Amino acid sequence: MTTDHRIKTPVLQVENLAISYETRKGDVPAVRGVSFEIQRAEAYGIVGESGCGKSTVAFGIVNFLGRNGRIVDGHILFQGQDLAGRSQGELRRIRGDQIAMVYQDPMQALNPSMRLGDQMAEVLTVHRSMEKGAAWEKCIEMLKRVYMPDPANVMRRYPHQVSGGQQQRVVIAMALLNGPALLIMDEPTTALDVTVEAAVLDLIAGLQRDFETAIMYISHNLGVIARVSTKVGVMYAGEIVERASVEDVYLRPFHPYTQGLMRCVPRLGMDKYSSYLYPIPGRVPPPSNLPPGCIFEPRCHYAREECRLRKPELRLVGFKHWARCHFAKEIAEQGWTPPEGVTAELAARTERAKVAETILKVDHAKTFYEAPSKKLIGGKKQYVKAVDDVSIEVRRGETLGVVGESGCGKSTLVKTIIGMEKPTDGEFEFMGIDIAAPVSKRNLALIKDLQMVFQNPDSTLNPSFKVGAQIARPLQRFKTVPSDQVRAEVIHLLEIMRLGERYYDRLPRQLSGGEKQRVGIARAIAGRPELVLCDEPVSSLDVSVQAAVLNLLMEIQTELGTTMVFIAHDLSVVRFFCDHIAVMYLGQIAEIGPAEAIYAPPYHPYTEALLSAVPIPDPGTKQKHIRLSGNVPSALNPPSGCRFHTRCPRRAEMLPDGGKICETTVPPWQEVGKGHRICCHIPLERLRQMEAVVTVRDQVEGKEEINVG
Amino acid sequence: MKNNRLRELLNEGKPTVGTHVIIPWPRIVEVIGLSSAFDYIEYVGEYSTFTMEQLENFGRAIELFPNMSSMIKVEEQGRGLIATRAIDAGIQNVLFTDCRSAEDVRECIRFVRSETPEAGGIHGTGMRRGALGSSPVEWVKAMNDVVIAIMIAGSPGIARLVRSLALDIRTRDYIAAAQTRGEPGLRMMFVEILPNARGPIIIDAMLRVGYAIFSVGTLGFLGLGLPPPNPDWGSMVQVGHNYIFVNPWSVIWPTVAISSLVVGLNLLADGLREESLRYQ
Numbered sequence: 001m002t003t004d005h006r007i008k009t010p011v012l013q014v015e016n017l018a019i020s021y022e023t024r025k026g027d028v029p030a031v032r033g034v035s036f037e038i039q040r041a042e043a044y045g046i047v048g049e050s051g052c053g054k055s056t057v058a059f060g061i062v063n064f065l066g067r068n069g070r071i072v073d074g075h076i077l078f079q080g081q082d083l084a085g086r087s088q089g090e091l092r093r094i095r096g097d098q099i100a101m102v103y104q105d106p107m108q109a110l111n112p113s114m115r116l117g118d119q120m121a122e123v124l125t126v127h128r129s130m131e132k133g134a135a136w137e138k139c140i141e142m143l144k145r146v147y148m149p150d151p152a153n154v155m156r157r158y159p160h161q162v163s164g165g166q167q168q169r170v171v172i173a174m175a176l177l178n179g180p181a182l183l184i185m186d187e188p189t190t191a192l193d194v195t196v197e198a199a200v201l202d203l204i205a206g207l208q209r210d211f212e213t214a215i216m217y218i219s220h221n222l223g224v225i226a227r228v229s230t231k232v233g234v235m236y237a238g239e240i241v242e243r244a245s246v247e248d249v250y251l252r253p254f255h256p257y258t259q260g261l262m263r264c265v266p267r268l269g270m271d272k273y274s275s276y277l278y279p280i281p282g283r284v285p286p287p288s289n290l291p292p293g294c295i296f297e298p299r300c301h302y303a304r305e306e307c308r309l310r311k312p313e314l315r316l317v318g319f320k321h322w323a324r325c326h327f328a329k330e331i332a333e334q335g336w337t338p339p340e341g342v343t344a345e346l347a348a349r350t351e352r353a354k355v356a357e358t359i360l361k362v363d364h365a366k367t368f369y370e371a372p373s374k375k376l377i378g379g380k381k382q383y384v385k386a387v388d389d390v391s392i393e394v395r396r397g398e399t400l401g402v403v404g405e406s407g408c409g410k411s412t413l414v415k416t417i418i419g420m421e422k423p424t425d426g427e428f429e430f431m432g433i434d435i436a437a438p439v440s441k442r443n444l445a446l447i448k449d450l451q452m453v454f455q456n457p458d459s460t461l462n463p464s465f466k467v468g469a470q471i472a473r474p475l476q477r478f479k480t481v482p483s484d485q486v487r488a489e490v491i492h493l494l495e496i497m498r499l500g501e502r503y504y505d506r507l508p509r510q511l512s513g514g515e516k517q518r519v520g521i522a523r524a525i526a527g528r529p530e531l532v533l534c535d536e537p538v539s540s541l542d543v544s545v546q547a548a549v550l551n552l553l554m555e556i557q558t559e560l561g562t563t564m565v566f567i568a569h570d571l572s573v574v575r576f577f578c579d580h581i582a583v584m585y586l587g588q589i590a591e592i593g594p595a596e597a598i599y600a601p602p603y604h605p606y607t608e609a610l611l612s613a614v615p616i617p618d619p620g621t622k623q624k625h626i627r628l629s630g631n632v633p634s635a636l637n638p639p640s641g642c643r644f645h646t647r648c649p650r651r652a653e654m655l656p657d658g659g660k661i662c663e664t665t666v667p668p669w670q671e672v673g674k675g676h677r678i679c680c681h682i683p684l685e686r687l688r689q690m691e692a693v694v695t696v697r698d699q700v701e702g703k704e705e706i707n708v709g
Numbered sequence: 710m711k712n713n714r715l716r717e718l719l720n721e722g723k724p725t726v727g728t729h730v731i732i733p734w735p736r737i738v739e740v741i742g743l744s745s746a747f748d749y750i751e752y753v754g755e756y757s758t759f760t761m762e763q764l765e766n767f768g769r770a771i772e773l774f775p776n777m778s779s780m781i782k783v784e785e786q787g788r789g790l791i792a793t794r795a796i797d798a799g800i801q802n803v804l805f806t807d808c809r810s811a812e813d814v815r816e817c818i819r820f821v822r823s824e825t826p827e828a829g830g831i832h833g834t835g836m837r838r839g840a841l842g843s844s845p846v847e848w849v850k851a852m853n854d855v856v857i858a859i860m861i862a863g864s865p866g867i868a869r870l871v872r873s874l875a876l877d878i879r880t881r882d883y884i885a886a887a888q889t890r891g892e893p894g895l896r897m898m899f900v901e902i903l904p905n906a907r908g909p910i911i912i913d914a915m916l917r918v919g920y921a922i923f924s925v926g927t928l929g930f931l932g933l934g935l936p937p938p939n940p941d942w943g944s945m946v947q948v949g950h951n952y953i954f955v956n957p958w959s960v961i962w963p964t965v966a967i968s969s970l971v972v973g974l975n976l977l978a979d980g981l982r983e984e985s986l987r988y989q
Contacts (some may be wrong), residue, residue, distance in 0.1 A: 418889050419889075420885060420888055420889070439888055439889060439891055440888075440891065442891065444891060447889070447890065447891040450889070451889060451890075452885070452886065452889050454882035454885065454886065455882070456882055459881040459882040459883060460882045460883060460886065461883055462883040462901060462904075462905065463905060464904035464905050465904075473890070474890055477890055477891075477892070478890075520886075523886065524886075
């Protein structure tokens with residue numbers, strides 16, 4: 001990044017760090033042999049799946065390991081001075097306020113009962129004994145530097161009065177107040193929407209430039225890491241298995257684990273008919289029970305005798321490129337052959353009946369929630385218009401994806417279809433039957449045909465009952481099989497889910513997140529439903545597990561011909577998985593059509609902005625830079641005319657007199673063809689002239705390169 | 710005779726709104742009546758000081774408002790006396806607190822019902838105002854219209870606990886999954902929700918046993934426990950504390966026994982909960 005050739009001390013140098021937690025069952029080595037260094041003005045990304053020790057490393061650096069955690073080996077050199085093994089007081093003296101940390105949830109980092117300004121000023125008045133007025137001025141200054149609109153006003157507000165993205169900005173501004181040399185960010189954008197995330201990532205890149213702060217950025221999201229960092233360390237089960245520059249890790253990975261990770265994330269533009277996700281088999285070993293040789297050996301495609309016996313060291317495999325594998329170079333030269341049967345699988349997916357009858361038809365659906373009036377007595381009733389005039393159609397055997405920011409009404413739409421929310425208006429037709437009634441009033445045959453897969457794996461299963469009983473319940477209730485065959489059928493379902501009979505008697509707490517989600521899917525498909533509604537089924541899973549679950553859903557769809565409605569906020573996953581996509585904004589559909597059409601011009605301006613915000617796990621991809629200003633308006637009082645006009649970046653340049661029409665008139669539906677419709681005032685010809693948001697390098701060549709390494 | 714608004718609304722199956730008053734001044738009743746926002750006023754007469762004359766004035770103030778009726782809350786001791794006087798003063802409904810058994814409740818009802826021959830009694834009504842102003846027939850009707858509210862002691866604590874747990878658990882996805890299977894309400898309550906609320910319920914039950922042991926000990930200390938030769942820790946402390954400076958052991962052992970039993974029960978509850986809900 002810099003052209004400075006002087007020899008510099010790195011801001012942070014971690015050498016051979018090992019951290020253990022004491023538990024009742026003995027010491028658990030959570031982190032072993034971790035080494036890396038971060039230079040000034042450099043962003044170092046640490047990526048890995050959940051439970052691999054990323055956060056433990058961060059907590060080790062700030063000595064925040066809790067009562068039972070301790071550093072057992074290694075050194076942490078901060079600006080040349082060792083932090084490991086020092087007392088709290090000494091640490092404070094050495095590091096001063098030079099290390100700041102930003103956590104995942106901004107709401108938990110801010111005190112809800114204090115004004116934002118007071119909280120920020122406190123950092124300066126207490127730690128720097130600055131005067132109150134001066135501190136206040138400095139805080140406003142800092143808020144300006146993190147591009148906070150109207151900082152003086154924000155200072156007087158409480159945390160709940162600003163949006164999630166702005167809260168995170170305040171937290172970052174607070175972290176920067178003392179001018180830290182090192183900023184540790186632990187999944188700072190995971191809780192944010194994709195558009196807000198993009199803005200925060202831009203901010204982080206800007207800070208790195210302006211303040212020359214060294215940043216340690218922790219994330220499970222390969223795309224986010226690719227966007228912010230210059231160097232990357234890939235962690236697996238408490239060890240760094242590969243570290244190099246971001247291009248090397250993403251385009252020429254040496255370690256089989258890194259290669260596996262790259263193969264199991266769908267890239268923007270991939271679809272299920274032409275490509276396949278290769279999940280990594282098995283699961284991450286618990287740190288209390290590690291394999292004796294290479295930690296990745298039990299899941300490795302290339303494992304040999306030596307891997308079982310001898311632990312590999314982190315070795316130099318290229319220019320500043322380190323990998324922890326005995327055979328890194330061999331593997332890279334050898335290339336990777338996909339497992340057999342994949343082509344057949346792909347062919348089967350493509351073969352399914354192309355034209356089919358409409359199974360679900362929703363016309364002008366409206367679901368309003370009554371909002372409590374602010375007056376004590378009387379007052380006009382107000383409604384939160386969660387879903388406002390939405391029409392969709394789903395054909396048998398197809399998948400409809402619904403995308404949009406949180407609060408756009410996608411979950412409410414699905415809940416209304418399944419009958420958990422009462423529709424205010426509109427027609428709902430499923431296989432020719434009217435389904436506007438709530439689920440308690442529907443007959444059993446209809447209930448059987450509409451099932452749902454839920455988002456949170458930890459709450460999708462009843463913790464009091466065994467897996468077998470939970471899958472058996474819909475079988476008994478819908479009388480899918482005679483009662484003496486229920487057990488056999490449950491085992492059959494478990495086998496479809498790749499779980500097997502041994503899971504029959506397990507309780508949900510004995511299962512990992514991905515396994516729970518699979519049981520949830522088994523329960524949903526047990527009654528052989530016609531339509532399965534999936535509410536973000538993979539968004540809380542790790543990428544390798546996500547790939548396995550997506551594959552499973554696709555297999556089910558191919559075999560049983562199930563129709564699906566798939567909600568997600570990850571646009572790459574939706575593109576990969578769905579045939580048709582509806583983009584929702586504030587309770588309405590902005591654009592709907594076949595998946596490939598949504599991801600290519602003409603775009604609705606909102607779709608364009610969403611696509612340009614998606615973090616892509618490929619540093620070579622070029623992406624347009626469009627950022628939405630402002631927040632999503634309240635659904636209690638949505639903007640007049642086009643709902644998107646308050647944030648639309650395109651109307652001023654593409655419409656005469658700055659798009660006044662958008663503020664007053666509801667935009668018309670414009671037919672693009674093949675069922676692709678855009679709800680916008682901007683004429684189609686103008687929309688067609690837009691460039692594609694994402695330019696992937698020549699696709700075939702790119703893939704070759706990734707696979708060969 | 711004044712109509713009983715509360716009874717009318719209940720008979721129509723409509724909801725009712727009432728308010729509490731702590732002071733039985735007629736002026737307060739008038740202010741509340743003129744707001745016409747309430748269907749009844751409940752005078753919280755439980756353990757409070759009032760004279761029969763105040764009750765009379767309260768009852769007369771209520772008669773000004775045809776769309777409002779009145780209620781009095783009475784404590785357990787002397788409830789028969791207070792309830793009959795209050796009805797005679799024109800307070801139309803009664804709330805009995807601390808009912809502990811079905812027999813208790815039956816007794817409360819007997820206090821406020823007329824004993825006409827039709828109802829199987831022999832005394833009739835025989836109340837003052839009935840004799841002076843209106844006919845006995847109207848009085849019997851008024852008495853039969855008395856709305857008797859019963860407060861059942863003890864249950865709200867655990868009920869509130871279980872309710873709050875159920876409100877939390879019902880937002881989980883597995884409840885939504887059960888809904889989308891169209892499960893009936895009873896199954897939802899007892900099979901899907903209740904087993905997951907068991908942890909706090911176990912703790913609460915054990916804490917209650919602990920409190921009970923403490924109260925038995927206290928009663929024993931106050932001389933209400935089992936008499937000798939039956940062993941009772943409370944009585945042992947009571948007798949022993951006279952000689953505490955001469956021989957402290959006769960006090961120490963029973964107190965250690967009481968406290969260790971209570972602490973032990975709490976620890977047992979904690980262990981049970983942890984064992985049954987591990988990692989959930």
